[in-house]
Amino acid sequence: MSLTVQFSEYGSTDVLSVVDVPPPTPGPGQVRLAVRAAGVNPIDWKILRGYMSQVMPLDLPAGLGSDVAGVVDQVGEGVTAFEVGDEVLGASITPSYAQSALADPAVLVAKPASVPWEVAGSLAGxxxxxxxxxxxxxxxxxxxxxxxxxxxxxxxxxxxxxxxxxxxxxxxxxxxxxxxxxxxxxxxxxxxxxxxxxxxxxxxxxxxxxxxxxxxxxxxxxxxxxxxxxxxxxxxxxxxxxxxxxxHMSAPGESGAQALRDILNLMEKGRLRVPLWRTFPLAEAANALQVSQAGHLGGKIVLLPA
The missing domain is CATH 3.40.50.720 (NAD(P)-binding Rossmann-like Domain)
Incomplete structure (x- = not known):
């Protein structure tokens, strides 16, 4: 089983719960990640409150998050870019506020050993x-x-x-x-x-x-x-x-991997840094979203599910 953050109705963070569900199974062309870090973004609390329901309708119950970093623990049919045990970062196709998430390898890149998990999980969005x-x-x-x-x-x-x-x-x-x-x-x-x-x-x-x-x-x-x-x-x-x-409003496409490679290259050269404000355990996702909504942080918020 795998813990994930869910909500069954739109509203404040009071509607959030952490539930234990079967981990997702990757389909053809997908990988499954054991999530180590998930970035928290303003769009997440906007989705929770229903502000995006007209342009991003959801089937409830639903989860939150797409910024992710983790370890590949299962590989779907036809995937050759990554194998079990690879450390990666990018965007997930199932909610990343979870211990396990699916991703498209085209929107993932290898995580450099020099990049901490909490930073890696905050880059994609x-x-x-x-x-x-x-x-x-x-x-x-x-x-x-x-x-x-x-x-x-x-x-x-x-x-x-x-x-x-x-x-x-x-x-x-x-x-x-x-x-x-x-x-x-x-x-x-x-x-x-x-x-x-x-x-x-x-x-x-x-x-x-x-x-x-x-x-x-x-x-x-x-x-x-x-x-x-x-x-x-x-x-x-x-x-x-x-x-x-x-x-501008779009989900990360195939250009996302190139963007991440460019960002990591600048980070390696010391020309780009990612300010972090605070990390939270998965169980405190509600607190993380409340802080995100308050704004004026000067750094990223990241959930650490593992």
Whole structure:
């Protein structure tokens, strides 16, 4: 049997329970992982509360999480990329808030021995998303990128990936996170009223592109600073699609493995780091989600099921 976090109705973390279920069996082209770490992301509590039910309908009871790192303990028919005993990281296709999860080998990569489990389990969701949106925005060397919620999960990766491309990065965040952003290579500004003036004070000509991972209503300011909507992209402000900006929402595809390889390569060179805030055991998944929803953490939250 295998422990997993489930909910039978949408709601607060009070509807969560940890149940003992038979471990999943990998089908053709799948592997099963003994989960060592599972990243906690804001989309998880949004799914739990039903905020995503229109675009991501679930058959209840359901689980949470897709960021995963673990050890392959069963291999489905036709899989040649990995074998039992391999340590891997990436995205799962069954909930990762569990002791056992299934994954598609195409969205997994080998875990380097130098990367701790808690870091490995936090890379896929925010890392792949940041990698994909920088490609969509076509961020190039010498350009200036504005990142809203730059100290958050996706923002932290986006800042470092853009800096690695040779871009200048301006990041919005609360004052308490400004020093962290500077350490990652960004120039911090405080979000809120007067944002345009604060950005223009350090970038008089505006910016080349904007990544909105915040959703606090910055889209009009972003369009003004970027000189139009074409290179403004949001991960959260779905109601702003009619402004002409780009709206990004996708699950990790085959490009996910390449994104993870690029991220691991930068980590090996000391050019990208993953701030961690706290780890929780699987039994405290509710507490982890409450902390995630509160925000302003300055680092990743990770569950350790084993």
């Amino acid at each position: 925010p890392g792949i998303t940041a990698w994909e949106v920088l490609n969509k925005l076509e961020i190039a060397k010498g350009e200036t990128l504005l990142v809203h919620a730059a100290a958050g999960g996706v923002g932290t990766f986006a800042v470092q990936l853009a800096v690695a491309r040779g871009a200048r990065v301006i990041g919005t965040a609360s004052e308490s996170n400004h020093e962290q952003l500077r350490s990652l290579g960004a120039e911090p500004v405080t979000y809120g009223a007067g944002l345009v003036d604060r950005v223009r004070a350090i970038a008089p000509q505006g910016v080349d592109a904007v990544l909105d991972a915040s959703g606090r209503g910055e889209i009009p300011d972003s369009i003004e600073l970027a000189g139009g909507p074409a290179r403004v992209l949001t991960l959260v402000a779905f109601d702003a699609a009619d402004t002409g900006i780009q709206v």
